[in-house]
Amino acid sequence: MHYEDIEVGFEIPTISKGPLSTAHVVRWSAAMENWAPIHYDWRYATEHDGLPDVLVNGSWKQHVLIQCVNDWLGESGWLWRTSFQYRGMTVPGDTLTAWGRVTAQRPAGRYGVVELEIGLRDQKGVETTPGKATVVLPMRGGPAVPYPFDPAVLD
Amino acid sequence: MTRNYIDAAVKAIIGPWSEWIEAEHPLESSELRRFHQATIDPARRYWDRAYAERSRYGGLVAPPALPVHAFRRLSSSLEDPFDDRVDPEFDGSGRYMRPGLPKVPVPLAGILNGGYEYEFFSYARVGDRIRCRSCYRDIVQKDAKRGPMVLVIIEDEYATGDGRPLLRSVNTQIMR
Numbered sequence: 001m002h003y004e005d006i007e008v009g010f011e012i013p014t015i016s017k018g019p020l021s022t023a024h025v026v027r028w029s030a031a032m033e034n035w036a037p038i039h040y041d042w043r044y045a046t047e048h049d050g051l052p053d054v055l056v057n058g059s060w061k062q063h064v065l066i067q068c069v070n071d072w073l074g075e076s077g078w079l080w081r082t083s084f085q086y087r088g089m090t091v092p093g094d095t096l097t098a099w100g101r102v103t104a105q106r107p108a109g110r111y112g113v114v115e116l117e118i119g120l121r122d123q124k125g126v127e128t129t130p131g132k133a134t135v136v137l138p139m140r141g142g143p144a145v146p147y148p149f150d151p152a153v154l155d
Numbered sequence: 156m157t158r159n160y161i162d163a164a165v166k167a168i169i170g171p172w173s174e175w176i177e178a179e180h181p182l183e184s185s186e187l188r189r190f191h192q193a194t195i196d197p198a199r200r201y202w203d204r205a206y207a208e209r210s211r212y213g214g215l216v217a218p219p220a221l222p223v224h225a226f227r228r229l230s231s232s233l234e235d236p237f238d239d240r241v242d243p244e245f246d247g248s249g250r251y252m253r254p255g256l257p258k259v260p261v262p263l264a265g266i267l268n269g270g271y272e273y274e275f276f277s278y279a280r281v282g283d284r285i286r287c288r289s290c291y292r293d294i295v296q297k298d299a300k301r302g303p304m305v306l307v308i309i310e311d312e313y314a315t316g317d318g319r320p321l322l323r324s325v326n327t328q329i330m331r
Contacts, residue, residue, distance in 0.1 A: 032190075063220060066218065078275070084270050148319060
């Protein structure tokens, strides 16, 4: 994929995860050794913290967003920057779909920089994790995006 | 009147960077396997050694943001965090938000992750030693419908043991 293949409004392929279960949450918590009880102790989550259920970790959801962008980029581009906010809670039973849409693009040095709006939408259409991403793509006929990535190449 | 949690003790921890802290063990292939399986991410660069060695990475690499999870309980730690489980305010973290930073002295019970900003430079490879330094960029109080909440904004830099930059992050933790 090259910078010239992209235009504003382009929607990258979505990926979906779910329906998510408590087992997904516990698998992640165990892998990360995250013992915050809001992720596995229903009584603590609901009675002590006043939450609707145990929560799917925000730390897990971020990797779904990153995966969505990186699956689209393949090995030729580089996910340079991303940011997102955990605004909506995700609980067992939910299905999340990661999406992205190109909002701007510009040449930078010998490469192309593309801005995206990204997010995680649940099965009710609620945007739980709105965010942004900035990716770097090679130009057609130009050099490969360097790895490790050094932002100075965009000057 | 709402209590002001941003007192002198809180203000004193804003700003200074921690020392560089190194994760106890190099990135392990089993650690990477559990990570990409838990995130349901089957990209070949995480598990197909031959593919990864031919790629621009030169070997198996981790998902971009794995370094933020690389700092686990030390094997030499004799204090079991579950001993605090009898405390109804136990939040699993003991208020330590980063390995090199002091606790945030705010007596609010709940902690939620508010979000991240990332800038990526390279991916951790199996065998890399992951290092991190951090600072509290700011700690501010806001009043919400449910009562006061304190936003803890943490800036981190991650690199390998031989100095290769991995990522920068800004994370917002919400105490309420």
